[in-house]
Amino acid sequence: MPSERVAAGVWRVPTSGRARDNAFLVAGDEGLTLVDVGWASAPGVIAAAVAELGRELRDVRRIVLTHAHPDHVQGAAEMRERTGAELAVHEADAPWLPEGRVPRGGRSGTLGAIVDLLPKAHWRPFTADRTLVDGETVDGLAVIHTPGHSPGHIVLRHLATGTLLVGDAVFHHGRTPGQGPGALAADVTTRDASLRRLPLDVTAVGFAHGRPLTGDGVATYRDWLGSKVTRTPGG
Ligand SMILES: [Zn+2]
Ligand SMILES: [Zn+2]
Incomplete structure (x- = not known):
């Protein structure tokens, strides 16, 4: 599947069959940022997508991982080698990368x-070059x-366009968005509370799993999120 402008x-760069898994390429002032990588087979697919955009692998200046699950990070060490990019992840998931797997206690269910x-x-253990915290750009x-x-x-x-890249906070496998299996989450209560942190005023939504929503389709995301969380006016 070729890459698709969101x-x-x-x-969006579909990195596995039937659009199950997606990475994203974002053009910024400093070059390209790759959001998530994918399974071990993903780097070749992403390299082809970069070439398709008329760019070179060294134009990928940064790799940002939405989180440290194998379907997002298994190809990350190889992708960093191929691009020379700086690799960033939130500080709370950074300790998982050198473990080479989600550590014991990292999932809520059996x-x-x-x-x-x-x-x-499992993945080849590696460490992040940089850790991220809430609120930084x-x-x-x-x-x-x-x-x-x-x-x-x-x-x-994405501040320039109002596009939201949601990682695994929201999935889009079916006709409407939804959440992944609770057993695969670290903490379901915290996960559900985090939905309140997602903005409603977005122009497009890119999912790590499933098809993006653009244009009028974004209403599907707004309706779903609105049904999951009740907000105070202006909140
Ligand atoms: Zn995940
Ligand atoms: Zn995932």
Whole structure:
């Protein structure tokens, strides 16, 4: 599947079959930022997408991981080697990267704990070059800490276009958005509370899993989020 423009300067790169997993490329003042990588097979797909945009791998100046789960980070060490990019993750997930897997206690349910024992769910251990915190901006992308799916899960808001890259805070496999299996989250209560941190006023939504929402389609996201959280006026 070829990459797809989500907004000006934001492209979705499907990294596995049937659009299950997506990375995103974002053009900023400092070059390209890659948001998430994917499984071990993802770097080749992303390299092809960068070439398709008429850019070179060294134009990828930064890799930002929305969180430290294998389907987002397994190819990250290789991608950093191929690009020379600075690799950033929220400070609460940074300790998981050198573990090479989601550590014991990193999932709320038994299913998740079993998944993390499988070699397929492991990655080559590596460390981040930089850690992120809520409220900072990385080359035009504002960091919103949305803990719960993992302790350091982040959502990124592209300030130039109002595009929201939600990572695994919201999935879009079916007709409407939804949340992933609770057993795969670190803490379901915290995850659900973090939905309040997601902005409603966005122009496009890019999901790590599923199809993006753009144009009038964004109403689907707003309606779903509005039904999940009640907000005080102006909140
Ligand atoms: Zn995840
Ligand atoms: Zn994921």
